[in-house]
Amino acid sequence: MTGYDSDKDAYLARLKRVEGQVRGLHRMVDADAYCIDVLTQVSAATKALQAVALVLLTDHLGHCVAEAAGRGGAEGDAKVKEAADAIARLVRS
Amino acid sequence: MTGYDSDKDAYLARLKRVEGQVRGLHRMVDADAYCIDVLTQVSAATKALQAVALVLLTDHLGHCVAEAAGRGGAEGDAKVKEAADAIARLVRS
Amino acid sequence: MTGYDSDKDAYLARLKRVEGQVRGLHRMVDADAYCIDVLTQVSAATKALQAVALVLLTDHLGHCVAEAAGRGGAEGDAKVKEAADAIARLVRS
Amino acid sequence: MTGYDSDKDAYLARLKRVEGQVRGLHRMVDADAYCIDVLTQVSAATKALQAVALVLLTDHLGHCVAEAAGRGGAEGDAKVKEAADAIARLVRS
Numbered sequence: 483m484t485g486y487d488s489d490k491d492a493y494l495a496r497l498k499r500v501e502g503q504v505r506g507l508h509r510m511v512d513a514d515a516y517c518i519d520v521l522t523q524v525s526a527a528t529k530a531l532q533a534v535a536l537v538l539l540t541d542h543l544g545h546c547v548a549e550a551a552g553r554g555g556a557e558g559d560a561k562v563k564e565a566a567d568a569i570a571r572l573v574r575s
Numbered sequence: 576m577t578g579y580d581s582d583k584d585a586y587l588a589r590l591k592r593v594e595g596q597v598r599g600l601h602r603m604v605d606a607d608a609y610c611i612d613v614l615t616q617v618s619a620a621t622k623a624l625q626a627v628a629l630v631l632l633t634d635h636l637g638h639c640v641a642e643a644a645g646r647g648g649a650e651g652d653a654k655v656k657e658a659a660d661a662i663a664r665l666v667r668s
Numbered sequence: 669m670t671g672y673d674s675d676k677d678a679y680l681a682r683l684k685r686v687e688g689q690v691r692g693l694h695r696m697v698d699a700d701a702y703c704i705d706v707l708t709q710v711s712a713a714t715k716a717l718q719a720v721a722l723v724l725l726t727d728h729l730g731h732c733v734a735e736a737a738g739r740g741g742a743e744g745d746a747k748v749k750e751a752a753d754a755i756a757r758l759v760r761s
Numbered sequence: 762m763t764g765y766d767s768d769k770d771a772y773l774a775r776l777k778r779v780e781g782q783v784r785g786l787h788r789m790v791d792a793d794a795y796c797i798d799v800l801t802q803v804s805a806a807t808k809a810l811q812a813v814a815l816v817l818l819t820d821h822l823g824h825c826v827a828e829a830a831g832r833g834g835a836e837g838d839a840k841v842k843e844a845a846d847a848i849a850r851l852v853r854s
């Protein structure tokens with residue numbers, strides 16, 4: 483079971499939108515759009531991706547991590563460590 | 576004339592790859608992939624987008640901003656301000 | 669009880685170092701250091717602060733959040749939500 | 762000549778404030794403040810540092826980079842490349 487089953491459709495719809503944003507970036511560059519306008523859209527797509535990541539992470543903390551932590555022991559510690567590493571990658575990306 | 580004309584094909588190829596990464600994310604969620612693996616791929620796609628933005632921005636500074644700054648006056652100042660605002664959006668996204 | 673009691677000295681030492689880095693930035697600007705060198709040090713101080721944040725967050729997830737999640741119910745949910753909001757602030761800062 | 766001479770006092774005042782924020786973080790940890798409150802202050806200090814960096818960078822683009830670009834040639838290219846590398850470090854920090 484994964485943490486995002488309940489909201490799967492919402493995740494899929496968000497990712498479709500980001501895919502559309504990136505396709506739009508391709509069209510802009512192909513049509514020689516002004517650099518700064520392209521950069522504005524890159525920032526928007528980046529924010530949209532980060533927003534998906536934050537919702538995924540919240541679900542993951544509330545499901546997988548909370549359950550493993552509830553059972554305690556090494557498995558709980560491992561799940562916390564794994565989530566912390568994923569957060570570090572997000573903060574640095 | 577835009578600053579990325581010379582490397583247009585390289586930009587288009589990079590954006591195609593990012594679009595493929597986002598489509599891959601959609602497939603992962605659809606196939607109930609493990610949250611952390613999805614997050615790792617979100618970080619990779621975010622980094623790829625930021626990398627495109629940095630190359631675009633470097634070209635823009637070296638072309639549009641440098642030319643306007645070379646001519647000096649209000650137009651040069653406006654181009655520097657515009658680029659600085661785009662950089663601020665990238666740093667915060 | 670807070671999550672960082674055990675490593676309190678390590679946190680205090682890290683924060684002392686960041687304070688020293690920021691004081692060094694003040695000295696650099698006061699001595700008219702080259703902008704790019706100042707920016708390089710600003711990036712280093714920012715990374716050091718983010719690193720402290722990531723260690724604090726990992727400890728917090730492994731202590732407060734894990735314990736509250738283990739007890740379950742509304743308190744567990746509230747702790748997860750609170751941690752997720754803190755992560756969102758870090759990602760955006 | 763550096764790009765921030767004119768606003769040197771403003772930079773020094775901003776850096777003093779950031780130093781005060783980091784000293785405040787030290788006090789909070791020393792007084793066993795709640796992790797999430799410490800994290801909120803870390804995010805605030807990080808944002809303040811990034812804001813200083815963005816002003817420095819804007820000044821640098823408007824002075825050193827614009828002047829070198831106006832003279833053109835290899836020196837102009839080198840200044841643009843140097844600024845782009847500094848931007849990349851900021852985006853990734």
